[in-house]
Amino acid sequence: NHRIRLNSRPVGAPTAENYLLDEVPVPTPGEGQVLLRTLYLSLDPYMRGRMSDAKSYAKPVEVGDVMVGATVSEVVESNAEGFTAGEIVLGYGGWQEYSVESTGHLRKIDPEIAPISTHLGVLGMPGFTAYAGLLEIGQPKAGETVAVAAATGPVGSVVGQIAKIKGATAVGIAGGPDKVAHLRELGFDVALDHRTGNLRQELKEAVPQGIDVYFENVGGEVFDAVLPRLNTFARVPVCGLVANYNLTSLPEGPDRSGALMGNILSKSLLVRGFIQTEFAERLTPQFLEDMSGWLKEGKVRFREDIRPGLEKAPEYFNDLLTGGNFGKMVVAVGAE
Ligand code: NDP
Structure with missing residues (x-):
């Protein structure tokens, strides 16, 4: 399981020294958990805030921890009711190839509606x-x-x-x-x-x-x-x-x-x-209904900037912060 951890807190734009790429054994899911294989990792501007320990609305990533991030993943192994191997889910696996997650916050993705990566962007x-x-x-x-x-x-x-x-x-x-x-x-x-x-x-x-x-x-x-x-x-x-x-x-x-x-x-x-x-609980169902409709009718269009290679995520992230991306920045991790 290749993963990228926070090695030190950046001062100004993040540099290669702020990250650590390493490899550990694929984790094992406990009771009520699933093992997920990351297909797509979302890179978002808020992650810059998580790299800093300045006071914010969310707690920072600790030095040594895996960088956080939303992921579209495939269930590899399930010890949780209602989830089976092969299903595609939106989760929060972070900057790594495999993650073990509890299922409370996972959202199942229907690959028929739109490309699964769009759940990190226009549908996410x-x-x-x-x-x-x-x-x-x-x-x-x-x-x-x-x-x-x-x-x-x-x-x-x-x-x-x-x-x-x-x-x-x-x-x-x-x-x-x-x-x-x-x-x-x-x-x-x-x-x-x-x-x-x-x-x-x-x-x-x-x-x-x-x-x-x-x-x-x-x-x-x-x-x-x-x-x-x-x-x-x-x-x-x-x-x-x-x-x-x-x-x-x-x-x-x-x-x-x-x-x-x-x-x-x-x-x-x-x-x-x-x-x-603040609005997620109240408005998400209406959002998903409206946005799915607008996509189907062609009233909303989207552009993705999907790039290969987890190890290059730090470079892609700097592009995102400076306008080097063109559309939703996504890293293809395990997706063909
Ligand atoms: P984008 O994909 O739009 O990427 C950021 C873009 O910001 C860059 O591509 C660049 O576009 C532009 N940019 C960077 N620096 C400058 C600058 N100095 N002046 C003008 N433009 C600049 O990101 P997102 O759509 O994911 O996010 C957009 C904003 O929404 C961010 O500020 C993000 O933090 C915020 N956000 C807030 C959330 C919330 O809950 N409040 C949730 C999600 C996102 P260009 O090349 O066109 O200048």
Whole structure:
């Protein structure tokens, strides 16, 4: 069983020294447990937070422990009622080839509905994050304008496509011309490149009506460009700040919190952070039903960036944090 453990806590961007690849015997499932063989491992931005011991909403991975992560796996051996060898499940096996898990949190996957890897993306946690954050907090109405960055990723692409389903105008922001072209294919009304250095002006010209919902995925310079464009009563679901995840301290410059609070006050903005687990119990069944339907009808499309080799996961993870991915980042571990 090859696995990748946390060797030390990164300072800034993670490096090879922060990980340890080793091999141990395949584990044996206890009573009520299953042995799973990882087919696909999800890489997600939140894992950067788990590598750090800074106070957060979830406890960190301990140094020496296997890196955590959602997995689509095949049941190899079952000591648990209701699970049989050969079934495909969504679990939380982490960065390794085999895992032993209790079955309470496992979700069985029907391979007939969609490719099984999509349960890590559009039909999984990222798709759910977009659905819950946009509909519960953003609450876009027909005719309004919804903007999102990291817009070709599994969260952002779903935000834009649900905005369209709800009759809103969708504005997508992404890094580079290929991603911008893909946003147009997905049906975004406006697609902008944040790497041009001119985003603030481009937004002003392309979105003269202003923004009613800004789904915050990145923070940093994109947020600076969006803030002046927010309309009165705009909603800002704060989902992620990926531009900050590798920072070791706050960026240099004057304290801008006064200007931010001034905007919140004078434009009656709703700025509301969330972690998707808050909504999971209540909304997951509805999400699965809606999203399966939208996929079948072609109203939501998805793009995956599936790469081979568990041992390369650290390299792929750095790509994810810096925009080197194009679509949902997945590692093919045991999948052909
Ligand atoms: P993505 O696949 O979209 O990958 C992250 C993307 O962020 C990169 O591809 C890159 O896209 C963009 N990015 C990175 N650095 C910058 C920067 N400095 N400025 C602008 N864009 C940048 O990731 P996900 O869809 O999985 O996640 C999107 C966000 O949602 C993340 O912030 C994540 O932490 C958050 N999230 C939050 C959850 C919650 O419960 N609150 C749950 C799941 C995700 P590009 O090349 O287009 O710039």
